[in-house]
């Protein structure tokens with residue numbers, strides 16, 4: 001059924017999405033933004049799935065932990081469509097392992113790890129439909145369109161909800177990047193690590209209580225935390241600051257009960273989470289491209305031969321722009 005997959009393996013550094021999905025989130029939405037994949041987005045997807053007859057083969061590209069493929073699975077189950085569902089992602093993915101609480105839906109989908117949209121492991125004209133949410137714009141657009149053309153059957157349809165340069169998701173993403181840069185510039189975790197060491201020395205009786213170095217490092221941590229706190233209270237989306245401060249305060253909490261190694265584990269985890277988030281937000285900003293990118297993708301799709309092209313802004317609560325929906329069709333034989 002599948003042609004041999006010849007895509008290049010990602011090295012660990014490039015697989016930051018794989019690391020993210022392995023931790024088990026369902027979606028990639030910026031925390032705290034309640035849109036999630038309910039409401040407007042869900043309705044648009046159900047509408048897209050509704051046009052396919054029973055037993056259609058559908059593919060979700062850039063699927064991550066399969067949020068959209070699972071919507072298709074739910075739809076198929078409720079409407080007795082018996083779709084054959086596939087989810088593919090360039091990153092290493094394994095939703096069976098990372099999403100245990102959705103086991104039944106996940107089991108009804110075949111997932112393809114390390115499968116780029118530009119080089120899909122399927123035969124020609126295999127699918128009646130291809131979907132992708134916050135996915136297509138991450139690809140090399142021209143190459144991905146040619147590959148979609150190849151795997152779609154004549155009359156097959158595709159639908160992509162894509163990031164928009166001026167959307168709320170991007171505004172929040174850029175704010176997270178700004179916060180992460182500030183946390184790194186102020187060297188928050190380095191300061192907490194120094195304090196952890198000073199406190200440990202005092203606890204072990206190897207340094208005098210309240211010595212000058214300890215007081216200096218305590219002062220430095222308090223100073224940075226106060227700055228981050230002020231930034232958090234004035235930000236419309238303070239998730240990254242909260243996350244960073246959370247790991248910092250947990251490190252100091254566990255120091256007393258579990259010792260220096262456990263405290264250092266917390267700062268190491270905080271650093272790792274922020275580094276991963278930085279890569280994902282940078283990727284988001286790159287994928288969203290400049291203003292007008294969606295229109296350029298429509299023009300490329302037309303050049304590729306797709307017809308019935310439509311581009312519509314997607315708005316949360318009818319007012320907040322959260323992306324652009326592209327729909328298109330590979331023309332039939334007639």
Ligand SMILES: C[S@@+](CC[C@H](N)C(=O)[O-])C[C@H]1O[C@@H](n2cnc3c(N)ncnc32)[C@H](O)[C@@H]1O
Nearest residue numbers: 017027028062063064090091116117133138139
């Ligand atoms: C923002 S996430 C969206 C995931 C999922 N569609 C969702 O809505 O939760 C983008 C995903 O696209 C994947 N991706 C990036 N470039 C890709 C490519 N060229 N081919 C296939 N997937 C790609 C990433 O690995 C990542 O999992």
